[in-house]
Amino acid sequence: MSDTIETPSGAMPASRTRFGSNSGQPMTRRDGVLKVTGGATFAADNHPEGMLHAVYAAATISRGRVTSLNVDAARAHPGVVEVLTPANRPPLAIDPDTKPYPFAFRTEVLQDDTVRYAGQPIALVVAETLESATEAARLLSPTYDASPARIDFDTVEPFDPQAVGVGSPPTAEKGDVEAGLAQASHRVDARYETPGQYHNAMEPHAIVATWDGDRLTLDTPNQAIVMSTGSFGAWFGIPAENVTIRSPFLGGGFGSKAIIVGPQILTILAAKMLGRPVKLALRRDQMYGPVGHRGATRQEFRLGVDADGHLTALDHLTTAVTSTFEDFIEPASNASHDLYATPALSSRHKAVRLDIGTPGPMRAPGEASGSAALESAIDEAALVAGLDPLEFRLRNYAETDPASGKPFSAKALRECYAEGAERFGWSKRPLEPRQMRDEAGRLVGWGMGTALFPASMFQANATATLRADGTALVETAGADMGQGAWTALHQIAADGLGLDIGSVEFRSGHSGLPDGGIAGGSGHTATAGNALHAAGTDVIAKLADLATNDENSPLFGAGNVGVEARDGRLYRADDPDRSQSYGEILARAGLAEIEGAGQGGRDPASAEERAMFSHGAVFAEVTIDPDLGQIRVTRLVGAFAAGRIVNPRLATSQLYGGMIWGIGFALHEEAVHDKRSGRIMNANLAEYRVPVNADVPAMDVILVDEHDPHVNPLGIKGVGEIGITGTVGAIANAIWHATGVRFRRFPINIVDLLEGAAAR
Amino acid sequence: MNLFEYVRPASIAEAVAAAGEPGSAYLGAGTNLLDLMKGGVSRPSRLIDLTHLPDLGRIETSPDGSTRIGALVKNSALAHDPDFAKRFPAVAEALLSGASAQLRNAATVGGNLMQRTRCSYFADTASACNRREPGSGCDAIGGENRSHAVLGWSDHCIAVHPSDFCVPLAALGAIVEIEGADGRRKVPLTDFHRLPGDTPEKETVLEAGEMIVAVSLPAEAAAFAGHQRYLKVRERTSYAFALASAAAALRIENGTILEARIALGGVATKPWRSQAAEAVLTGAAPGREAFEKAAEAAFAEARPSGDNAYKIELGKRVVARVLAMAAAGTPERMPALPASPFASETGAKAHV
Amino acid sequence: MNLSLTLTINGKRREIVLDDPRVTLLDLLRERLDLTGAKKGCDRGQCGACTILVDGRRINSCLALAISYDGAAITTIEGLADGETLHPVQQAFIDHDGFQCGFCTPGQIMSAVGLISEGQSGDDAERVREAMSGNICRCGAYNGITEAVLDARAKISAGKERDAA
Numbered sequence A: 001m002s003d004t005i006e007t008p009s010g011a012m013p014a015s016r017t018r019f020g021s022n023s024g025q026p027m028t029r030r031d032g033v034l035k036v037t038g039g040a041t042f043a044a045d046n047h048p049e050g051m052l053h054a055v056y057a058a059a060t061i062s063r064g065r066v067t068s069l070n071v072d073a074a075r076a077h078p079g080v081v082e083v084l085t086p087a088n089r090p091p092l093a094i095d096p097d098t099k100p101y102p103f104a105f106r107t108e109v110l111q112d113d114t115v116r117y118a119g120q121p122i123a124l125v126v127a128e129t130l131e132s133a134t135e136a137a138r139l140l141s142p143t144y145d146a147s148p149a150r151i152d153f154d155t156v157e158p159f160d161p162q163a164v165g166v167g168s169p170p171t172a173e174k175g176d177v178e179a180g181l182a183q184a185s186h187r188v189d190a191r192y193e194t195p196g197q198y199h200n201a202m203e204p205h206a207i208v209a210t211w212d213g214d215r216l217t218l219d220t221p222n223q224a225i226v227m228s229t230g231s232f233g234a235w236f237g238i239p240a241e242n243v244t245i246r247s248p249f250l251g252g253g254f255g256s257k258a259i260i261v262g263p264q265i266l267t268i269l270a271a272k273m274l275g276r277p278v279k280l281a282l283r284r285d286q287m288y289g290p291v292g293h294r295g296a297t298r299q300e301f302r303l304g305v306d307a308d309g310h311l312t313a314l315d316h317l318t319t320a321v322t323s324t325f326e327d328f329i330e331p332a333s334n335a336s337h338d339l340y341a342t343p344a345l346s347s348r349h350k351a352v353r354l355d356i357g358t359p360g361p362m363r364a365p366g367e368a369s370g371s372a373a374l375e376s377a378i379d380e381a382a383l384v385a386g387l388d389p390l391e392f393r394l395r396n397y398a399e400t401d402p403a404s405g406k407p408f409s410a411k412a413l414r415e416c417y418a419e420g421a422e423r424f425g426w427s428k429r430p431l432e433p434r435q436m437r438d439e440a441g442r443l444v445g446w447g448m449g450t451a452l453f454p455a456s457m458f459q460a461n462a463t464a465t466l467r468a469d470g471t472a473l474v475e476t477a478g479a480d481m482g483q484g485a486w487t488a489l490h491q492i493a494a495d496g497l498g499l500d501i502g503s504v505e506f507r508s509g510h511s512g513l514p515d516g517g518i519a520g521g522s523g524h525t526a527t528a529g530n531a532l533h534a535a536g537t538d539v540i541a542k543l544a545d546l547a548t549n550d551e552n553s554p555l556f557g558a559g560n561v562g563v564e565a566r567d568g569r570l571y572r573a574d575d576p577d578r579s580q581s582y583g584e585i586l587a588r589a590g591l592a593e594i595e596g597a598g599q600g601g602r603d604p605a606s607a608e609e610r611a612m613f614s615h616g617a618v619f620a621e622v623t624i625d626p627d628l629g630q631i632r633v634t635r636l637v638g639a640f641a642a643g644r645i646v647n648p649r650l651a652t653s654q655l656y657g658g659m660i661w662g663i664g665f666a667l668h669e670e671a672v673h674d675k676r677s678g679r680i681m682n683a684n685l686a687e688y689r690v691p692v693n694a695d696v697p698a699m700d701v702i703l704v705d706e707h708d709p710h711v712n713p714l715g716i717k718g719v720g721e722i723g724i725t726g727t728v729g730a731i732a733n734a735i736w737h738a739t740g741v742r743f744r745r746f747p748i749n750i751v752d753l754l755e756g757a758a759a760r
Numbered sequence B: 001m002n003l004f005e006y007v008r009p010a011s012i013a014e015a016v017a018a019a020g021e022p023g024s025a026y027l028g029a030g031t032n033l034l035d036l037m038k039g040g041v042s043r044p045s046r047l048i049d050l051t052h053l054p055d056l057g058r059i060e061t062s063p064d065g066s067t068r069i070g071a072l073v074k075n076s077a078l079a080h081d082p083d084f085a086k087r088f089p090a091v092a093e094a095l096l097s098g099a100s101a102q103l104r105n106a107a108t109v110g111g112n113l114m115q116r117t118r119c120s121y122f123a124d125t126a127s128a129c130n131r132r133e134p135g136s137g138c139d140a141i142g143g144e145n146r147s148h149a150v151l152g153w154s155d156h157c158i159a160v161h162p163s164d165f166c167v168p169l170a171a172l173g174a175i176v177e178i179e180g181a182d183g184r185r186k187v188p189l190t191d192f193h194r195l196p197g198d199t200p201e202k203e204t205v206l207e208a209g210e211m212i213v214a215v216s217l218p219a220e221a222a223a224f225a226g227h228q229r230y231l232k233v234r235e236r237t238s239y240a241f242a243l244a245s246a247a248a249a250l251r252i253e254n255g256t257i258l259e260a261r262i263a264l265g266g267v268a269t270k271p272w273r274s275q276a277a278e279a280v281l282t283g284a285a286p287g288r289e290a291f292e293k294a295a296e297a298a299f300a301e302a303r304p305s306g307d308n309a310y311k312i313e314l315g316k317r318v319v320a321r322v323l324a325m326a327a328a329g330t331p332e333r334m335p336a337l338p339a340s341p342f343a344s345e346t347g348a349k350a351h352v
Numbered sequence C: 001m002n003l004s005l006t007l008t009i010n011g012k013r014r015e016i017v018l019d020d021p022r023v024t025l026l027d028l029l030r031e032r033l034d035l036t037g038a039k040k041g042c043d044r045g046q047c048g049a050c051t052i053l054v055d056g057r058r059i060n061s062c063l064a065l066a067i068s069y070d071g072a073a074i075t076t077i078e079g080l081a082d083g084e085t086l087h088p089v090q091q092a093f094i095d096h097d098g099f100q101c102g103f104c105t106p107g108q109i110m111s112a113v114g115l116i117s118e119g120q121s122g123d124d125a126e127r128v129r130e131a132m133s134g135n136i137c138r139c140g141a142y143n144g145i146t147e148a149v150l151d152a153r154a155k156i157s158a159g160k161e162r163d164a165a
């Protein structure tokens, strides 16, 4: 894929850079050697001189007060340096129960003795060694005045939230749903449930805090590096510029490392108190509490379908769980806004407050849970309509955005359906369930789901500096959480400069660089990528200016026809034999370097005009032991259209990853609370199951061509989250097809299968 | 983890003497003990490191045909020992279905027998647990107990014994060799673990200071080599404990089962041999009817201890299936997914 | 309490004195010997991020008491490459995109090296998946991991045949 991108540049006619010399290539990861040799430094790998270790003690009740802590026992343990409790915790510059900066979540920083959920930090121990700090934290042996835990959905009254997700309206209505339902020939009324799920990035949250006077350096994984300097600074009453964040590699984020949490603040505070660097890394069990999760939902659907298999109404009501002290309402009903054509649409949200840690955004927040339920419900609708699930989806294909009526910026979903179905062999699927077996007699079922994710963008800045030797430096504070920022952004930046990637140095992952925006919402590559590209083209425009005004340049006077940048040279657009190298142009101008700057962000006008989404279709095969109920996803094929693909190798990996999360959602992941204490009883990686290698026998990803001229100048959408959408429903639908039993509660497990088969 | 004294004995006698001190614990590979110490569940004041003891790492066949496995033999070394795996394929299959390759490379035979339950209330020091703290109560009762026992439980403890290895060992009549201050004794594996009764904290017959030095399989156990399987149902394809498992070993001649061995895992408070089920099969023709009858017999005494009634039905199906698998004959090669219901090829091949 | 032990780490013999018996091999490497390649994902044997080779066999270093491994030879991710030349498994992980964030990667690679020398999986993808299931990858790079292991094994055994010839 290679074409030319026009960039207007002041009075000059367009100077052009070719997109595709680097981008579009399936390059291997630029940070690959570091990652395979152990050279990639994650936060907890830092060990500054004189560093102490911190470990926090976590509450084991879900509601009440801490009545005592055995601080003496902890202090007496060899190696212990300090114990922070509400009794001696130094003041902070802001009130943790307010929201003083963007994306602030209320958090616990030992402000008092209240316990609001099990797993909440209630004291912090700092010691010379990790072993000492760990044991001393245990020796605190807290006692409590506990109130009964409110952990059960059914025991609390729902309320109407003001907003869902990050500031979205809680309801959307179009047309008359009741009328639509009344005139339907078929109805589906069904309730689905999704449990609390935990991000469980392989890298537990970690921080190393080092103070130098009133300047603070943090090694901590962060999905919004520059923005977070101001937020961290606010806690300590220092300006953003006094805070340096180094976050070159995140060991997975999935939304949980975008938010600042209490344990980080306490570590920084301890470092300040003690005048020594302090490190804290969460234990795995501590990842189930203060660092967010995907909130549980109940989703009720009412679908009307006419005799031809067209939707007459779609009503999606989500009740989501949040904490008692903060709102993050899983915006699951939003998944129904933009997918299927219907004359009447209603999406609503309610919420309940339980004694749990606050949920937060987790890979495809809203869309993942919403899609799991929606795609199941659509399959149920196809069944009552007597149609093949793919045919049903095609009949209800939305040519314009169902909720807003806007045209789509681009939508190659039909192609996704077609290519995915073809690769999977969907046409051979029997309509009736329980028709297929493998040679060992196991049940086999095929199901599908549509994938959808908004093509969001944030704001990012970047700079580019072309040097006299023809090499360049590009800079933005991007965040590589595994999606491949070190590679994809670098590729885009090199294209912006018309240079081979090998001649371009890329700096990222550090707050001293231009703001790379937020690595979230699948919008990082698009946002930071456009900024880097624009910075490059800014440099090229300046360079072109110099050359075309230089009488001795072969490009002199080319101003009207324009020039093209390629391989470190500028070419006359109408005569490729006339060119000059960047180095020569700089040398003749007597310049050591040229700097350019660029911004990335959504053009508000085009956002107003169009609905912007990535789309996809996922096809799943499950194999089920009919007697034993054990399930395996034996095949998954996903076809995705997500605008311009910067690096097909990396994009494919991202999509695989998302689809594997879909397997986990469908079959494995669930936090199990003891109903009496409220504690999560499986807060570990053995019993909170995520898929292992053997759960993923065969996957296939198809990248469907899509040209989206509206989404942003480079036409880039995101692929980070869409893979999980569609997949969960596809697996649930395949289980139905294998067994003839519809399971409406996730994860679908062996007990469900056994009981479902018995009920059949 | 609490501070402890580290002791490295040079001989079994030294080890036994050192372990006589109260608060001592033997250290095998530590894959279970260190895990529990990190969780504050076990708090020994002295660790007696067995891993440097000589002579406990051998697999030997005695002149009488029995096989003796030293207590320090690694789980993986045993499973991959070609001669052993050939004679006791279900033991190898069970071992390879447990934990992960890394854990099996470290874990010792003695440690595997002695591993503690995975009951999440046992692991959670904020919960009441009679096994961890005698007399404190049992929070699993009335709690999240879908994975708990349906056989052998008491009102004091309903926790499952987690070992896969022990299941075929129980079926095949393994003997545990124990060394203590008073010398050596031998105990059948089926008597080695105790039912919880009203003293769930007493998990085995080991007296203070006693250690396991070896496990042996009697010569006659090898007669089952041709019809011997292990089957383990779990919530993910690998790296998970059993919801229900079973080992079956058959001696079949001329279309008749001469002798059968059956033991259950994941459903009982100890590795659970079912002689009732074995009796049903003796003299029967291998086939669905006999296998289902045996399965009924194996679970005749089962009762749910909470939200786990499903395990009774599931357990029966596991027994019937593993018997069918054993009757079909031990496969030539270890399946790619040992003990898995997906052990043979999967995928849509045939429409019916 | 001072405890001394000798380890050969990545080919170098090291005399180590511990001031605390509780130190695991993982924490010894990471916090005291500045070998931070092995990662701590769970500290409880549940993820495989801490996988290292001890006397050539892969184990979880988080559940290994350092003092107990006195005398052992240890290989960590830092000791795998031969100077600038990557080990075939490392190269295969890059070629097949067997990682995303890279956090589980040192453990995956050490596990793969261990698996290949165990010789149990051959060129059977299903056996590789099973044998690599002790290494969780939350990014979901399993496809690439499986391909990388198969590819590296093929290259290593081809190399051995060449050397033997």
Ligand SMILES: Cc1cc2nc3c(=O)[nH]c(=O)nc-3n(C[C@H](O)[C@H](O)[C@H](O)COP(=O)(O)OP(=O)(O)OC[C@H]3O[C@@H](n4cnc5c(N)ncnc54)[C@H](O)[C@@H]3O)c2cc1C
Binding pocket: A686, B025, B026, B027, B028, B029, B030, B031, B032, B033, B034, B035, B050, B071, B097, B098, B099, B100, B103, B106, B107, B108, B109, B110, B111, B112, B113, B114, B115, B116, B162, B163, B164, B165, B210, B211, B212, B213, B239, B240, B241, B242, C044, C045, C046
């Ligand atoms: C994540 C995870 C998953 C697992 N999955 C499975 C599974 O699926 N199936 C399964 O069967 N197991 C599983 N295990 C358990 C594993 O098999 C055990 O941890 C292992 O077998 C214990 O052996 P060890 O040598 O490490 O014992 P250690 O941890 O050293 O010791 C365990 C106990 O045995 C005692 N002990 C050790 N040796 C002796 C001896 N010779 N004499 C007397 N007492 C002794 C110790 O004092 C201690 O109490 C899993 C473990 C983990 C961490």
Ligand code: SF4
Binding pocket: B117, B119, B120, B121, B122, B128, B129, B130, B131, B132, B137, B138, B139, B140, B141, B156, B157, B158, B159, B200
């Ligand atoms: S079942 Fe047994 S191990 Fe579990 S909490 Fe009860 S007493 Fe403890």
Ligand code: FES
Binding pocket: C039, C040, C041, C042, C043, C044, C045, C046, C047, C048, C049, C050, C051, C060, C061, C062, C063
């Ligand atoms: S850190 Fe050792 S297995 Fe997870």
Ligand code: FES
Binding pocket: A202, A251, A252, A482, C098, C099, C100, C101, C102, C103, C104, C105, C136, C137, C138, C139, C140, C141
């Ligand atoms: S690469 Fe991120 S966890 Fe495996």
